[in-house]
Amino acid sequence: GGGGYGTPQKERKKYDEQTLTPCTIRMILNADSAPTDGGTPGGGGDGGTLTLKDGRDLTNVKFVGAVRSAEEQSTNIVFLIEDGTGLVEVKQWVDVNDPPAVTEMRLQCTENVYVRVIGMVKEFQGARSVVATSVRKVATGNELTHHMLEVVYTSEKAKAGVGGGAGGDVKPSVPYNAAPQALFGGGGMQQGMGQQGGASQGDPCHDAVLNYIKTEGANSEVGADTTLCIQALVPQGYSDAQIRMSIQHLSGEGHIYSTIDDNKWQAC
Incomplete structure (x- = not known):
């Protein structure tokens, strides 16, 4: 049988x-x-x-x-x-x-x-x-x-139904030139490989936000809070929108990373 x-x-x-x-x-x-x-x-x-x-x-x-x-x-x-x-x-x-x-x-x-x-x-x-x-x-x-x-490419390929090696355009939800923080949500990955986040960003608002996050993040395990950062920097002449854009820029460039949620930040 x-x-x-x-x-x-x-x-x-x-x-x-x-x-x-x-x-x-x-x-x-x-x-x-x-x-x-x-x-x-x-x-x-x-x-x-x-x-x-x-x-x-x-x-x-x-x-x-x-x-x-x-x-x-x-x-x-x-x-x-x-x-x-x-x-x-x-x-x-x-x-x-x-x-x-x-x-x-x-x-x-x-x-x-x-x-x-x-x-x-x-x-x-x-x-x-x-x-x-x-x-x-x-x-x-x-x-x-x-x-x-x-990770991004294979995930987007699956969502687009382009499995099995078939052809097709894949448009990623995370830019291909984004820093690993955009996917991983953690800065230790970059920090451990020796990237530096301390240089001037060439923009006063970027520098002010980065300095605030470095200072406040050093005193808190969960990191600096977005709302408190805005409250601290608005009196210095920066708008709410400018500060939020700076946070996004610094995150995308790998200088800061989110911790317990999207409103808590630490410097790399």
Whole structure:
């Protein structure tokens, strides 16, 4: 009887159709969970299917983030990785027979180092994590920009219904020349790669806003408040609209980043 081969072949086909999806951690955490084959969403690791807001299935992912902690055990390393949009646990299995080059690459992934992660999203009892096949140190800041562009492009392509490599124009909701903060919402990414945000902006209002955010942000964990910034700078001759435009400019250029919401800012 050949009936015993039906199910494995079906599962293999499903596995082969899984796509490596560039994403942010927020996209992983906010993906919708649906049961498959009578399973319960989030109820048992592989019991449900995760779907992004644009309709793509989410299984194999790649993202860039900063290592916030790394706990090495006998058989695996558990990382906590943050990219400015969220925090996720990443587990990488360790093999004593790994080549020296693999071990060396793993040892470079220490706290506050920026890494590229490739792995599979798992969900168990409502908690999501990533089982990584690769965790490696980011070589240059260009990888951050490239990843941001790739996330935006693939998302817009899916929304436009241009999947599968078909042709078509894709108009991104985030400009291709935007700083990574436009997508990630965090300045640590740029700061960790050594970008400087202290130079004069060539505009008095930009400089005043940046100086205010630096001063007030240093005294607050959540950052400087937009409304308070406006109240402080309007008496100096700047209008509400000018100050808001300066905030947008500084954010777009990567000199400031939002923290807990869109009205709280820290300088890079």
